[in-house]
Amino acid sequence: MFQISAEPLDAARVMAAVRDPAAGAVVVFTGTTRRTNAGRRVVKLEYEAHERMALTEMRRLAAAAKRRWRLRKVAMVHRIGVVPVGEPSVVIAVSAGHRDEAFLAGRWLIDRLKEIVPIWKKEHYRGGAVWIGAQQGGPPRRRAIYPARRGR
């Protein structure tokens, strides 16, 4: 299951999507934006995605994780549009024969999603809003985003 969704995420459904009779371990990660970011109080969040590319990149990440670890199934969903503070914006589930792989792959997938998958967050504060990431300078992290060097 790979989805970009404007509806509230259902972590139980994502978990169910990786059920597998050969899986001994399932790890589910849920990420939620908190009320305060760098000392500013967030009143509303908004996510935007390059949807087709985001789905392509999620599938590529899942495939790379499966090459790297012995996994059974991977599911990744991300919410877009306005997200109330405290509601999940991302859910990732991994099933594997053993817990080592499930934990390592789960952690790797959320780290890579944040580096690679084309989704952007706008934080709304009282009296202003900021696109996160747009102000950060510095060159792209090549290892992370360019396909030819990825998945090793």
Added chain:
Amino acid sequence: MFQISAEPLDAARVMAAVRDPAAGAVVVFTGTTRRTNAGRRVVKLEYEAHERMALTEMRRLAAAAKRRWRLRKVAMVHRIGVVPVGEPSVVIAVSAGHRDEAFLAGRWLIDRLKEIVPIWKKEHYRGGAVWIGAQQGGPPRRRAIYPARRGR
């Protein structure tokens, strides 16, 4: 939430138990015994617990994890009695401000649960059954089980 339960486990309920407005990350681990263990086909599982001690040890593990990492909430449930192959026997959920802590604590809690919490598994095969752990020799792993040396 700390429970020893004779009923099927509901991972979504365990996940809900660690919801917290200050949590940016939730990690849920679900462990399921697989159909084959060391080449033998398992037809049925049975878990037995020293229930009060198991609950005490789970709470102590959660407290130790909270000393070690900045966590919000921890929930641990383990099933006892007959468990059909493929149904979860343990669910652990951790919420934290950040994903680093949630992943590390989740992994640590399941590792320590398997070393410390007084629960035993009996695997039933065609024509026999074995209590797992009862045949293993060697001295106790002191660091793991004795309270005075634990939680560092």
Added chain:
Amino acid sequence: MKTLQIEVCFFAALRERLGERTMRAVPRGTTLAALWRALAAEAPGLERLPVRFAVRERYVEPSYVLRAGDSVAIFPPVSGGA
């Protein structure tokens, strides 16, 4: 020499061999290791099994000296967690 009444509970494989619980009278100064040696002598092969001890729901070492009113649990290495 005074004796102590000690309640002992067994779990898992040990429960199947020795029953759920038993009461034992032991001399003052008896360690858990000695109590277990006496209990294990009652069924063949038991003394070779690895065991863990708990008193009042806390793990204790085999050298623990029993006290009046102690409730002891003796069980195999744990194997929960899937």
Added chain:
Amino acid sequence: MKTLQIEVCFFAALRERLGERTMRAVPRGTTLAALWRALAAEAPGLERLPVRFAVRERYVEPSYVLRAGDSVAIFPPVSGGA
């Protein structure tokens, strides 16, 4: 010298400044970096922003040379995932 018709989509902060999409005619041999310099010149402060490039839904480097029919996406560093 022939020109290519290139469709460009913007996302997030760039979309708010430059709109969702635009068509551009560029000379053969134009790189993404050059295309972006031309686009960024249209609004103040844009050329200082960090950007990423994708062609046909794959990340490509700024040195990529545009080809006929390319659909280009230009966007800020990503920030999804909570």
